[in-house]
Amino acid sequence: MIKRRDFLRFSMAGLASAAAGATGLVAWVPRAEAATINKTFYITEGLITQITGEDVYFMGYSSSSTSLNIPGESFIVQEGDSVNITIINTLGTSHSFVIDGQVDSGTIAGGASKTVSFTAKGYGSFMYYDKINSPYNYMCGLHGGMGIMPSGRSNQLYPGSPTFVQQQFWVFNDIDPAWNSRVQNRQTPNTTYTPRYFTLNGLGGRPPGAPGHGDPTIDNMHDPRSALHGHIGDRTLIRVMNAGKCMQAVHTHANHMEWLTSNGKNRSDIWKKDIIPLDGNRGRIDVIYPFEKPSDAYPPVTKGTYPMHLHTEMSQTAGGGFYMFGSMTDIFFE
């Protein structure tokens, strides 16, 4: 039995600060030649104190042996790149690093390290995750996002897709502390899954007046990995994925989204939607938020601040209450 005091305890601030700046709104510059990309992830664990005061167990693909990053840093490579990922498993349990269709590390025993290499194939948005003890390990935090840009393209998800000028990741999760606790104790969850916390890129919302409101390392409304910032015309690709079990309804205010893909498949027509379904269990969508003038404003406006949130409104809560402390962020028309 692992004792609770043996675990590092992380504040939300400590968590996000390790990852902040790693991936915010990114403009991509294509390379003429494929490159070699080297990355290292440390599999770490710890307790994260929620807004309710409840400590919840998590594991993560972290940037150092002393940090805990939930989700792991999202990253973008180019089609044809040689990608080398070194996984250092600091835990006593076996884990893996898998990107479906790209790479599978196989088992990385507790205390062991492994470098996996692959050539980035195709293009699109992918989740990297731990396939061992599925779905429990990846639901406990062992997941992150990867994008593959098509070779020679700076502004398209796939050749011929609608164009964008910047891109980022929204990685959602839902959390049942009872399940995480069982994983912590190397047991299989044996209760009905009842999520109590809902996150975007590892953080919950903090409305005005709440502790941590406006702190980008605590408040997902202001986390640069999540919040959208743009002027009119700053079309933004968002690579959306869901490590949780709940089916979600992604909802943006002020603009409809252009719906490009579902679960890795290009849609035959691009629909404009203010709600897009996102499957649980590693579901994915790609959307473009166009940053157009809000069409129904009178008098017309070009600036303002609006939310993105999941319309499956249970996901807007924390600990059974705390409305607006769940999975959401802000969209800033600047």
Place this chain on the structure above:
Amino acid sequence: MSRRRSSTTTTTTTTTTTSGGGGMGGGMGGGACYIYPAAPATPGLVSADVTYNLNIDMQIPLTMDNGTTVNMWGFGSDGGMGGGMGNGTFPSPPMRVNAGTIVHTVLNVQGGMWNHTVHHHGIEPADHADGVGHITWDVDGVYTYQWRPMHPGTYFYHCHTNTVLHAEMGMYGAIIIDPPEGPGTLISGKVTYDQEAFWVVDEIDSRWHTLPWDAGTCGQDVGLNRLRPNYFVITGVDGSGTSAMNNPPISATVQIGQKLLARYICAGYHPQHIRFGGLTGTVYISDGRELPRPINVTELRAVSAERYDIIFEPTQTGNYIVTCDVLDWITGKVLGTVKTNITVTR
């Protein structure tokens, strides 16, 4: 007008205290957190082409087919005569205007009792007209939302204060934006219809319907992460039995050669799976935007707040039973089913 400004240092919890409310069906809260009562002047206010005056009703009994009554909340229409206590309905009264119309939604809230907002879902106004409580303000008194819808289609409005609870309690109503030709035309110059049906499908967890308006806002665990519905409704009536059968404009009777437009709103939080009883429909618009190419469907899956505008042109007589399953958002298991019917005659 900007939103409430962020402060990175404040830890103040703004609290409003409810008063009374014991007989008001939901006004029993002992205090609300992260709610900001206000009713500022509306920037850029001009004369409206159409005005909807809404007030609040926290006691709307809804009787189910088994005889049980569940209390709903909603908006009422006060006819512009003032007074914040409503004669609300479930669903709340519809709004219907032509594209290009300047609309005022005037919300009158007795802020001493509770706070609410109106968010016109899918409509894209200025942020001060977007009605998102907590991060802007929660109406206390009278506030005018000004907007000018430009895209025909089906939308809905709902309260966006403690939204998880207030929308589930029934604080929503349909918004229909017609093209300039008005009702009878779905897409200008392209698609017309003879009749309309309204399928607004929702689930109800009666446990939630005993909670006060501000439940959970200060962090109390009131179980708003768990929606375990025991009633299933369509356009304001129990849909699990017979109430929605032969009950226009939920049901419809059309003749061969006529076109029926069904406006389907997934008003619940759990995913839905609607089947058209053997009829094939054509979806022209979803979420208020025309599809690049219409699609023919015999069924649809939808998630919370999606809308579909579907045209049916039946070619054979019969009684077609439309069913909509509400599916658990985690397991996909069917939690309940609503049904109505389309009767096709010669």
